[in-house]
Amino acid sequence: MPRTRRDVLASLAGVGVAGLAGCTALDAGESESDGPTLDPAALEAVMELGSPAFPARVPAPIAESYLEQSRARARELLDSCPETMSPEEVPNEGVRNVYAEAYAGATAALERTTADESPFETLRGLRYARGAAAMAKGTYDAAVGDRTESDVRDEAAAVRADIESFRLGTRYLGDEPDRALVVYEAVENLVAAAVRYLDNADEYGRYADSAPRVGELLDAVESARASLDGARHVRDRYLASIADPVDFTDAFESTASSLAGITEDRRAKYPEEGGLEAVIEGEGFDPEELERTPAKDLLVETFVEVERGLQDIREGLRSDRFATALVGAHTAETHRRAFEDAVTAVKRGRYESVESAAAVRDAKLGALEALEAARSDGSNPHLTRRALVDIAHMVDRGDGYFRDDYYEDGDPRAARNALAQYATTEFAARETSDVSAWVLGMLAAERGGVGR
Incomplete structure (x- = not known):
């Protein structure tokens, strides 16, 4: 039985699922009365910007x-x-x-x-x-x-x-x-x-x-x-719909195996023990200093998706589901790159706090623009769009914090968690097209040349 995103969080978290971003009602019992008071109407307007339309589809003519x-x-x-x-x-x-x-x-x-x-x-x-x-x-x-x-x-x-x-x-x-x-x-x-x-x-x-x-x-x-x-x-x-089908079976299998090795090697550069806290510390951050910041949640969210992709690769290879493994490699590499981008942004002082509803709005607009830019890239439209379906869900997840009865209107925790979701979306969407080219380029190389 495939593990869910919540399972991934639970297995990685040194402090438990409730201490992580994007998975449940966060920070129960915390007081942030000393934080900024955000305009509830302005936050409502952020949610009303809407979520992108990325319905799941398949490039085959369903009757x-x-x-x-x-x-x-x-x-x-x-x-x-x-x-x-x-x-x-x-x-x-x-x-x-x-x-x-x-x-x-x-x-x-x-x-x-x-x-x-x-x-x-x-x-x-x-x-x-x-x-x-x-x-x-x-x-x-x-x-x-x-x-x-x-x-x-x-x-x-x-x-x-x-x-x-x-x-x-x-x-x-x-x-x-x-x-x-x-x-x-x-x-x-x-x-x-x-x-x-x-x-x-x-x-x-x-x-x-x-x-x-x-x-x-x-x-x-x-x-x-x-x-x-x-x-x-x-x-x-x-x-x-195809006049003269090509057999990709051997190429899918060998490419999935090659990408599994590459992604596992890249994962090995991060700490294996200690959960997400250790990964964050390994990038030079003090997790306690990042507590209650969008930065912490952003780093957590991006790396959790790396692990989810790795699990899809492993399970795909174990069950001879090589297309699943290849898409898992896309997920893992996209979010690994997004994590590295997030690390750089946090080190430059971004996402340390949420000072206004305008900052949340800008983060959501950044996510929507990045999604649309990736969707408009026509180089590998099917794989890129397939990846964006999963990434785009994070926008609605961010909006969900403003709909959650757990939070009072203007609660800075809701704004913080939403901003982290929007930022995760933006970083991942930016990398999607390039990672599609990487996966399909590897597949072409396995088949003996680009375009074959």
Whole structure:
């Protein structure tokens, strides 16, 4: 099971997750009454600048007919069972309550897919809608005696076999490396999600020996099936758009291995023990002096993303997901460079404090401008945009501090944390295009020359 960003923070932090930026409500119990009083209306205006539109997408022609078929599958599951269970049919009130919640959740999930901003987001969202509908279906069928846990486990085994067959039958065929890399990373993520649904159902089940347990397992099976269907559709539609596919398999594998070695060597220049405090000290800073400053949060945020990229590389290589490993190398190198840029900026006296709402506004504008500049760079548009999807989320994360009920209006902690997110976005976005050229240049070299 891939580790989340919170897991990365927890493993790195010498002082625990709550002491780090961007991961939870920060600095509980601290008093900053001696800090500057920031104009709440001006901070609200910063948030109202909005977040950049970077919906997830894949450079393959997803068919609307496929999306409608997936919607129809969710509707079919819901239509095959009643909206409510009657006490006469199912005396157990607890089961009826779980079913009612599952049915309502499936209906809401299906409605949400109509608001997605890209066909790829819809494709991914329909996994949840289909899984939620299967939760309702499985719970109902088990409650009335039409389906057993054994039945669902047989279905799960069949889906696992289909996943493995698909994985073994997929090679990295494509038209050009930039597009192929992004397509196959999406395919790998969908397949990995399919496996994860099935694994998590066994490891983290909420219910035992009950009708909801059957529903829970059927949810996992249907979600896995939907993910696999999506992976197959993306791959097949991509290949259908190419007249004469090139086989990138060996080049993806060898380049992923080479970049893994480079990124690991570059990580080795920073302290391995002592968590993020040691990394910051290794750059010549006193972490205590940086406490309660945007500088501390900026340094933490950039380096956490280095570690996340490294984990994606390692996990990708372990599971023969070479496109995932290559994108992980992009993440790690982008944020390593951003960290070095941040170190230089902090040493020059930047980000020591938040003196005004205008400073927060300038930081956000800097982030938005850097994102747009990177998006406008047409040299390697697919990989660059794929990286920017993850980076752009940090802007909304920064805005979130102003929406968080934990903070009072004008709380300098909210402004500080938001500014650090915006600055992290700016530094990372600035490096993205160059790192795309680095990754794809390495891939070209592995294939025997630029442009091959």
